[in-house]
Amino acid sequence: MPAAAPHSDAATESIATAVPSAAPTALTDRRPVVPAERLVAEMVPPPRFSDVSFGTYLPDPGQPSQYEAVQVLEQFAGGLNGADGSAPRRSWFRRSAPAPTGPAGVYLDGGYGVGKTHLLASLWHAAPGPKAFGTFVELTNLVGALGFQQAVTTLSGHKLLCIDEFELDDPGDTVLVSTLLGRLVDNGVKLCATSNTLPEKLGEGRFAAADFLREIQGLSAHFRPMRIDGQDYRHRGLPDAPPPYTDARVEAVAAGTPGASLDDFGALLDHLSAVHPSRYGALLDDVTAVCLRGVRQVDDQSTALRLVVLADRMYDRELPITASGVPFDEVFPEEMLRGGYRKKYLRAISRLVALARDSAR
Numbered sequence: 001m002p003a004a005a006p007h008s009d010a011a012t013e014s015i016a017t018a019v020p021s022a023a024p025t026a027l028t029d030r031r032p033v034v035p036a037e038r039l040v041a042e043m044v045p046p047p048r049f050s051d052v053s054f055g056t057y058l059p060d061p062g063q064p065s066q067y068e069a070v071q072v073l074e075q076f077a078g079g080l081n082g083a084d085g086s087a088p089r090r091s092w093f094r095r096s097a098p099a100p101t102g103p104a105g106v107y108l109d110g111g112y113g114v115g116k117t118h119l120l121a122s123l124w125h126a127a128p129g130p131k132a133f134g135t136f137v138e139l140t141n142l143v144g145a146l147g148f149q150q151a152v153t154t155l156s157g158h159k160l161l162c163i164d165e166f167e168l169d170d171p172g173d174t175v176l177v178s179t180l181l182g183r184l185v186d187n188g189v190k191l192c193a194t195s196n197t198l199p200e201k202l203g204e205g206r207f208a209a210a211d212f213l214r215e216i217q218g219l220s221a222h223f224r225p226m227r228i229d230g231q232d233y234r235h236r237g238l239p240d241a242p243p244p245y246t247d248a249r250v251e252a253v254a255a256g257t258p259g260a261s262l263d264d265f266g267a268l269l270d271h272l273s274a275v276h277p278s279r280y281g282a283l284l285d286d287v288t289a290v291c292l293r294g295v296r297q298v299d300d301q302s303t304a305l306r307l308v309v310l311a312d313r314m315y316d317r318e319l320p321i322t323a324s325g326v327p328f329d330e331v332f333p334e335e336m337l338r339g340g341y342r343k344k345y346l347r348a349i350s351r352l353v354a355l356a357r358d359s360a361r
Contacts, residue, residue, distance in 0.1 A: 024254040024262040024291065028271040032282035036145040039278060040154060043132040043142070046316030049121035057118050063230040066115065069108065072226055073119055073192070076106055077126035080159055080190060104222035105181075105191035107166075114230035116194040117164050123192055124162045131160040136167045137309060139177060141278035151180060156187040163193040165312075165347070185222055193223075241327040241353045250291050253322045253359075259288030265295045265325060272306040280313045289359070290314060295325030297333055304332060305341065308348040315351040320359035328352035 045052070054074055059066035108116045124133045132155060134142070143151045155161060161184060167173065181191060245253075254262035261284075263271075275283060284290075298304045314321065321328075331352070332345045 024257070024260045025287065027261050027263050027283055027287075027290075028267050030283050031275065032279045032285070034279045034282045036142075038282075039138070039142050039145050040132075042281070043134045043138070045121035045124055045133050048316060048318050049117060052118050052121050053125060054119075054122045057115055057122060059115075060230045063114075063228075065110075065227055065229045069119055069226050069228050072106060072224070073123045074126070076190075076192070077123055080127045104185045105193065105224070107223045107225045108192070108194040108228055109225055110194075110228035111230065114228050116228060119228075120162050120164055120192055120194050124160065127160045127190075130158045131162070132158050133162040133164070135164045135312065136173075136177065137165070137277060137312075139163060139180075140173050141276070143176060143180060145278065148176075148180070152183045152187075155180075155184055156189060158184075158189055160190045160192070163191070166193045166195040167344070191223070241329040242356050242359075244295065244324050244327055245322060247293050247324045250293055250322050250324050253289075254291035257289045257291075259286060260291055261287050261289070262291045263293070265292045265323070268292065269298065269303050269307065272310060273303070277306065277309045280310050281316070283310075284313055284317055284319065287317075287319060290319050290321045290355075292321065292323040293325070295323045295328070295331060297326060298331055299333060301336065301339075301341070304336060304345065307331075308341075308344045311348040311351050314355060318358070319355060321352065321355040322359040323356065328356055 044050075054070050057066075057070060059070065108119060110116055121133065124131055146154060161181075163177075166177075185191065251262065254260045272280070298307060329349055332349065336342070337345055
């Protein structure tokens with residue numbers, strides 16, 4: 001695919017003319033240190049989903065499975081609050097309140113951008129505390145920071161654990177999280193997880209659900225799988241990735257945007273190798289927009305996977321991206337998109353393109 005032509009000056013009228021401000025920060029200058037306590041405290045829905053609810057979810061009229069998912073999760077939340085909507089009563093003859101009835105977990109299986117994270121966050125908001133919300137990667141990072149037993153102890157005090165983007169491509173991490181979830185279920189913690197079905201697998205039955213239930217082995221009986229069909233909402237009636245800007249325009253936008261960062265894409269990728277992925281969120285603290293010079297195709301898989309995590313953290317924080325170089329739908333080569341981590345790369349492309357559109361508005 002030929003590279004898109006950079007934006008011309010005439011095509012950038014939607015971006016305000018740069019006004020001199022404080023020099024933009026460089027992410028490559030940051031080396032954040034994140035204590036384990038912050039990792040636990042930040043296990044909440046990202047800012048993009050801080051105010052969502054079942055009522056703000058807009059099902060696609062042509063996809064009945066989206067309506068059904070809302071109903072199932074509302075019932076699940078009702079069980080967490082007690083059958084009558086109140087907290088379960090504590091018995092004098094029990095050391096703790098009885099566990100809510102119903103399945104131990106719900107698994108949301110579907111393609112990109114059908115609203116799974118919106119629904120997962122809505123469940124979290126509707127459930128009583130204590131509760132935790134995080135991606136699969138954040139959960140594995142938490143276990144690494146706390147140690148397995150301390151993670152079990154910390155999370156066992158929660159009524160609900162929501163896991164977004166459950167990943168099955170790393171056998172070691174899958175076994176680790178499966179074992180953790182087994183211990184949490186034994187302690188009465190309810191679970192809800194999401195994952196993605198590849199676009200080419202949609203319509204082929206419960207492909208991803210079968211993988212998920214097989215990998216979590218003994219936990220499969222505790223989960224109710226829910227398929228959510230639909231088109232990626234980020235692409236409903238929207239154009240492809242916007243064309244990149246010139247380096248000069250990227251620098252002007254960075255200079256005129258308070259709180260913006262400005263980095264060379266290659267240097268930022270190198271810097272990510274020296275920062276633990278659990279700290280990528282802290283890397284973006286107080287950043288309002290991301291400006292990148294010289295975006296190029298990423299051919300190394302380890303580097304590409306680090307970019308995926310950074311893309312997730314930028315998307316969580318709704319940071320518009322202004323970039324020069326190749327458009328984001330060309331950042332991963334075709335062989336990577338056909339490989340074992342293709343779901344991660346497709347998700348990252350979807351999110352990076354959405355953030356690039358935010359900058360172009």
